[in-house]
Amino acid sequence: MLTIIHGSDTAASRKYFLDEKQHSPDALLLDADKVNLTDLAQIFEGGGLFGESKYIFIELLITKKKKSSDFVDIITYLENHADEHTIYLWENKDLDIGTLKSFKKAVQRPFKLPQTLFVLLDSLKPGNGQQLVKLFHQTIESAETEMVFFMLIRQFRLLLALSQTGESEIEELKRMAPWQRTKLEKQASLFTHEELLHIYQQLYKVEAGQKTGGLSAPMTSVIDFLLLEI
Known part of the structure; x- marks a missing residue:
């Protein structure tokens, strides 16, 4: 499952993101600046037990990678592996509809200020x-x-x-x-x-x-x- 955590209430969204990470076995926190297809392939398709589910957490991937040439490929790759693995993306703001529509399979978890x-x-x-x-x-x-x-x-x-x-x-x-x-x-x-x-x-x-x-x-x-x- 691919979950996008975002919204104006950054304190609540951040807490949710970290709580999920804490309760996930062998959680991997990836640096958005360094995320690329090669590293993702190594994580999802590299060594390890067959069928082993991974728990991946990435902060500000959309903010930092949206304008990069490989952004669409990275998002597509994550969505293609979302059925077998658990992936959380956290953003420190509200995401616009256009950005959210670029994700076909993601679950939204918005946190809005009252x-x-x-x-x-x-x-x-x-x-x-x-x-x-x-x-x-x-x-x-x-x-x-x-x-x-x-x-x-x-x-x-x-x-x-x-x-x-x-x-x-x-x-x-x-x-x-x-x-x-x-x-x-x-x-x-x-x-x-x-x-x-x-x-x-x-x-x-x-x-x-x-x-x-x-x-x-x-x-x-x-x-x-x-x-x-x-």
């Missing part, structure tokens, strides 16, 4: 603490708290960057679609630059405390307090 997370991010504004806490707890019912915290940091980093007139623009803003940027600019205008800087500094302190074990309360409670203070 819609409430994006509602939470869009609802970040002064004086909206109670609603933010409610959305936060709805979101962590189906997403890791650490992932939600990471997205909060990212959102305020973007808002802070937009509030800094005259500063060089960060790369993430340069790559953003016009409608996304306009939406963020409108949200950033709800805060003063000083407010955004203070919130970002608080997030940084929480992140540092999480890494060093110095938080005075559970992570969810700390985020609750932070959201209420916005």
Whole structure:
């Protein structure tokens, strides 16, 4: 069986990939940069017991090999051996329909972030603490708290960057679609630059405390307090 693990919830998809690897006998983790038909043939058709099933795990094969000349041949080869062997491909993003259609026999295992997370991010504004806490707890019912915290940091980093007139623009803003940027600019205008800087500094302190074990309360409670203070 060939399984493609992908989606916006990279924490959950990564955990699933590693759990499957841990529970697979003699699992082989292959380097996507070095995967080629010769090595795959050696793995699937080389020495070993006749009919022995292999467990193959490859990270970012599609991302790293999609533009290579042998990509289609590699995918075809993997699919041709998927009935006798177990193959997992992990990607750290959502794969588009066109890419997924290039696989004829693969099973998809998508991991998507809950819609409430994006509602939470869009609802970040002064004086909206109670609603933010409610959305936060709805979101962590189906997403890791650490992932939600990471997205909060990212959102305020973007808002802070937009509030800094005259500063060089960060790369993430340069790559953003016009409608996304306009939406963020409108949200950033709800805060003063000083407010955004203070919130970002608080997030940084929480992140540092999480890494060093110095938080005075559970992570969810700390985020609750932070959201209420916005």
